[in-house]
Amino acid sequence: MKDLFINRKYIIMALIVLASLMLIIRLFIIQVVKDTYRLSADNNVLRYVTQYPARGLIYDRNGKLIVSNQAAYDIMVIPAQTDRMIDTAGFCSLLNITNDVFNRQMKASINYSRRAPSVFLKQVSNETYARFQEKMFLYPGFYVQPRTLRKYTRPVAAHILGYVSEVDESIIRKNPYYKPGDYIGKSGIEEAYENDLRGQKGVRIFMVDVFSRIKGSYADGEMDTVAVQGSDIISSIDLDLQEYGELLMRNKRGSIVAIEPETGEVLALVSAPNYDPGLLVGRVRSENFARLQSDTAILPLFNRALMASYPPGSTFKPVNGLIGLQEGVISADTKFGCNYGYLFVGCHGHASPLDLINAVANSCNSYFCQTYRRVLENNKYSNVTEAFSKWKEYLDQFGFGARLGTDFVNELTGFIPSPSYYDRYHGKNRWKALTVISMAIGQGEIGTTPLQMANMTAAIANRGYYYTPHIVKEVGREGKLNPRFKTKHQISIDSANFETIISGMEGAVSGVPGATARVAAIKDIIVCGKTGTAQNPHGDDHSVFIAFAPKDNPKIAIAVYVENAGFGSTSAAPVASLMMEKYIRGSISNKYLEQRILDLNLEEKLIKSETQH
Template sequence: MRKTLLPTLIIISSILLLVRLFYLQIIDDTLKIKSENNAIKIKFDFPERGYIYDRNGKLLVANQPSYDIMVVPKEVKEIDTLEFCTILQITKEEFIEKIEKAKIYSPRLPSLFLPQLNKMEFAGFQEKIRKYTGFYIQKRSLREYQTKHGANIFGFITQVNDAIIKDNPYYKSGDLIGRQGVEEAYEEILRGVKGVKYILKDKHNREIGSYKEGKFDTIAKQGSDVTLSIDGELQKYGEELMVNKRGGIVAIEPSTGEILALVTAPSYDPALLVGRQRSKNYTKLYNDSIAKPLFDRGLLGEFPPGSPFKILTGLVGLQEGVIDPQTSFTCNHGFSYGRGAFMRCHCPGGVVQLNFGIYKSCNTYFANVYKRTIEKYKRPKDGVDVWSNHLKSFGLGKFMGYDLPPGRKGHIPTSKFYEHFYPNGGWRSTTIISNSIGQGEVSMTPIQLANMMATIANRGYYYTPHIIKTIKGKKIDSKYTTKHITTIDRRHFDPVVNGLFDVYNRGTAFGLGVDGLEICGKTGTAENFAKINGKRVQLEDHSEFVAFAPRIRPKIAIAVIVENGHFGNTWAGPIATLMIEKYLNKKITRTDLEKRMLEGNLNYQYRKLYPSKDSIHKPKLDKTDSIRMKLKSKKELEKDKKKEVEKKKVAENKK
């Protein structure tokens, strides 16, 4: 038995191998048609990408016809290169470079030679294409934007590179792929499926019909349409309010986690990244290191949260039982700690309880709450970790898992972080007291701030923020419908919400309210440092504001950050109020705020950062800007007047 086992196995293996070879070579033609076979020409039929709509059914992104010139290098015969280059407006050097690149990919397979011809260019080339053997036209579709807003949301379409082709066999040279935004996040859904036709050629390289009567041909399948959670009108309005400013706006529907608006400023017209000028325009946007229009501040900007963070300090203190709504602290316009250290406070002072502490934004109150929270435990490290874990239950200090490609975690420090910087110990609650008011080592992104407010609006839970609402014929990922519950008991939220409501009624946002709307909000002013000529310089503070409305059954939660905007109620607060009124009432009654925000210009602040550098969004000093004049001191105004008088005198003397 043992003697026959080995020969038997060898015979069986040989038979199986021969059968497999016979099947592959004689019966199965799939490998044959996939190979670089001279007798078979492969033609792809590219489907239209799926359309993109806003939450109200408004079409945002459609398609337009485009034409690519394809080349099969081995089939290229002697042609009039000069005439060819003249028609397509390219140089001879570019012609040679493109042919050589195509040869590297494959001498027998089609490669993209020149992409995205418009109708006029296509018409001119089509008339003489018969003279240029080896070249043919491939029809495609490019994006056509029905809006000039939301570029950061949509992303763009670009050609695949060698790395993508290597990793994903679906893509071939010259294929298009979504990059950034929704186009990248939902590429497989939007792109559809390419159709393939196999055409038989004779020995003279002439097409003589379908291979195997079209047995292996497939039909192109159009991409699925998607509906975004974005409100197109709200997005447009937000971008208009942020003209001549830098920062971000994120608005979320608390009951679903759907993103209603995602504004980054400055932005750009999405149509710039369509057509033959796409690469040139992208390079300009990418190289703009001053305004950074490709940098999505709503998702990637990490800022000290400032005073809005006091809301969380209060909630953690309530949950840990170190305070209740009636707990009082005395504020003497600041909080004394350490060896003569003093944290200033701009509230009126006196005996402060939770409600007053929130609506007057008392630093002293929340510093005491934070100190008690950390010192509740024997070791500072234990207190910090308890505090940190509460905050992380709000989705802070980690990637949130939303359905757009870019993201930042922000930072919520733990004991390990401080042990690294204080290896010999010696740190305590007062060492890190700045955390209590959203400064120190704490940082958050605007979308985290908006989600924080959505969580408070829901009294203790949130849904992962997402930009997809529906996909035609498919279900959205279940993670966007899964409820995340915080470690803070529901009963602790109402006292905090009452304080946020009073911010508008008698607090730091007094005067920003809208009749008939119950808005709960919190102003913020975050310190802002930057390196200029290698030195760390403190610049104008960032203006921040977070809010939700209505107070009962909230429909919108929002976070606004205006870089170098100073007080929260100067820029960010009015913008948040206008966005809320626009979404809930579909009209604006606070026309005074609207006029001030639409005409407001902070470019004079940004000129201080890069006074000599150039930018496609180069800030221009607007001397007539009324807001800027209001923010100036009397001395500055007097200086400006003197300068203007001197200029007039010089001009008159020249005359």
């Protein structure tokens, strides 16, 4: 019994010694080995300063700088470290703010967190920054956070580039990477490529004294992390062409989209009216944004090239001609007569009858109404609904009625009605070809975006395929690009049929009798184009033109919309011609045409009309 007691005594003593030893080892790890615990204990004398990386630069396709960075400074505050007896008057004078602003900002910072840093005053001037640096030791809890803001080499391409703004609470909740005061890309390239452009934040840990003065790096900087600069981006746009397009569209409303057919790269994307991207930088950003947003007359923030849905008008006829050829209901030699129209669809005066090539060149409504009717009444389909569905399949292949899958974040779909759409309005099997005949000439329920029309033109230029339009050529040093932009989209229409339509588009510009687009001709360059007049129930019709050049090995495909400008040949065709020559040759030969477009002021007329109504 005595031995048992002694054994228990030794066991208990051994357990006590073992527990003590484990405690000593644990304390050693905490106090000596593990820096993280020591950092937690030292938090009251350490300052963690986020190192914001420089945002990636943006270049044009020729290496010209479009967007760079400039230094900016935020005044940060940690409320728990501030002096309750702060000289508020002196502090406000130093930063040139009122006492009300001071109280409001302090309240907001305390509500966010008493111990975590938050932005007290954003983007102070260099002069204010210098003054504050000298006196900062008088105001514990306040310090300066360097940042970068965007800087633009030219006041153009706002709708392409997008802008950068401060994150809001919803973004912070969704993505823990962002903290109050951080910036994020909004719209355009800035938003689409945010993860590439933003880089990776770093942290520097400083030791500070009771006066908030930095005494040096903590642990000789061993605990710091280095900020990684954002990736540079080479965009697909030609900066000179973009600037020229915006100049041509000055005092007008509408859009220009130019694409390189061989790659799908967007060469220029103009939405007019536009704005200087520099307006959305700095402390005046919010004020300027509110002003632009409230301008409901001209909608400068609205990207017409991607978001406006127009009836394509006669620029849609080449597609219906291609479908008619592929479906075998017409041939290149098929002729239709035209007596100023077809049934209740009117047409302008021209020679009659016409074959397909001359019908394209003369933009004959009657020809394409009869072609479209043959497509929908084709005997190989059991009814009009089935034939209409087949017609819509072709349009789907061109990218109509859906997002093209570009790298533009705000691209809209346009609208191509389905059979069920007409079933709802007319009853199942109670509508026929004549019910929807207006779509033969790009009117009626059809809605397309300028981007979709430029893409259609690129597909015609390529004789039956396209690459998804995109605004970026390369990302980072590796020159990476999303694989979807290298995927060829084939259209199930024979290339020979495209050649027929292209001949008609060539004739429209080269000047065959009755040609509608002779104004778009460029000396020594074969241009293939198609005019359009999109009906507008709210005012004058829209001027529309699609084209590509040269005919063989095309370098540029383009769609131009000039709102309330009338016939396609009056405004849109000249703009497209000037843009194509500018890109191909780098200069303009027809100075008279250029000056006429530069002098054309439709905005003044529109504002006067809207004021009267």
